[in-house]
């Protein structure tokens with residue numbers, strides 16, 4: 001599932017191609033994709049894309065007149081742009097198409113939402129209304145924005161295992177399984193440690209590790225394992241930089257001594273190095 005770096009990469013890739021273009025015809029081929037949207041997709045018609053950005057794992061399209069489109073890619077959602085008037089019949093698993101009229105160079109194109117497994121969702125309507133949806137209201141702070149001292153304070157106030165806490169979107173928004181494991185490895189912290197027992201200095205180190213991993217992953221365009229691809233169809237190449245995630249039984253790339261282990265924490269597969277991340 002796309003996490004913060006993947007969603008950020010999609011937003012950055014789409015932004016230059018779509019900003020300033022005006023929404024036209026909307027085609028919803030799979031109604032379930034918009035089943036929880038406050039308004040139908042036609043509400044965007046005639047409105048201009050002003051900005052494309054991200055909050056947690058949600059893509060946010062700001063349209064003129066205070067309107068917005070919010071998208072969660074979930075397991076297999078993919079967004080891309082197809083230039084030209086003809087709608088892209090050659091693409092399989094297309095769920096939603098939104099025509100975007102532009103300038104003389106690209107007079108007409110489509111924002112294409114494909115989704116093999118159909119878990120992805122779109123919401124549209126006034127941005128104020130989108131911000132009040134239950135999906136958005138409970139989200140915790142952004143990991144690239146929260147100051148280290150505030151992060152350490154939040155951590156100290158919580159009980160529960162570090163790994164589970166990092167996945168909790170109310171505690172911190174945007175991390176998923178891959179980057180939680182990588183961040184804990186970078187900080188030398190065992191995934192099953194109790195959050196309240198992590199000393200302040202190590203909490204600061206975890207904060208730095210989270211930011212470092214996320215920044216490097218964004219630069220790499222995210223991590224492609226199976227389903228995630230950038231809008232131009234190319235993979236993100238951060239997979240080659242992963243130190244623990246999915247590497248059970250392989251030697252640790254940091255200490256070169258430990259063998260990566262897989263355990264289950266809060267029902268999620270969790271990879272760590274017993275040498276670099278002792279349970280103490």
Ligand SMILES: [Zn+2]
Nearest residue numbers: 252255273276
């Ligand atoms: Zn190690």
